[in-house]
Amino acid sequence: MSQFLLSVPHDSDEEPTMETMDPAELEAAMAATGAIIEELTSTGAFVFAGGLMPPSSAMTVDNTGESLNTVNGPFVDAPEYLGGFWIIDVADEQTALDWAARASKALGGRIEVRAFQVPPGD
Numbered sequence: 001m002s003q004f005l006l007s008v009p010h011d012s013d014e015e016p017t018m019e020t021m022d023p024a025e026l027e028a029a030m031a032a033t034g035a036i037i038e039e040l041t042s043t044g045a046f047v048f049a050g051g052l053m054p055p056s057s058a059m060t061v062d063n064t065g066e067s068l069n070t071v072n073g074p075f076v077d078a079p080e081y082l083g084g085f086w087i088i089d090v091a092d093e094q095t096a097l098d099w100a101a102r103a104s105k106a107l108g109g110r111i112e113v114r115a116f117q118v119p120p121g122d
Helices: 021-041 093-107
Strands: 002-010 048-051 060-061 069-072 080-090 112-115
Touching: 002 093, 021 048, 021 080, 021 093, 080 093, 093 112
Parallel strands: none
Antiparallel strands: 002 080, 002 112, 048 080, 060 069
């Protein structure tokens, strides 16, 4: 089995949160997300999922120099950001892509698929 991150990108021009979404859109998104989680759980592939607050709420911590530096905001400006994700444990990349296709259809948006690195010898 291999673990994959299925990530949900958001446009940086918008910063949707559950508090700012239209209630009907939020309900539909929650239902679609819940259905995918139920399916993943029933197959034993579900590990963890979550939605993230937008980049404007981020804090960046850098303790690599002489003193600790904590800054409000993300560490990089980008046209898109990670809005939510699933971590799944499946047999192979094709299975991860199949789940991503189902999630994309359910949510009406793109899903990025990335494998977790495996240390040599594992």
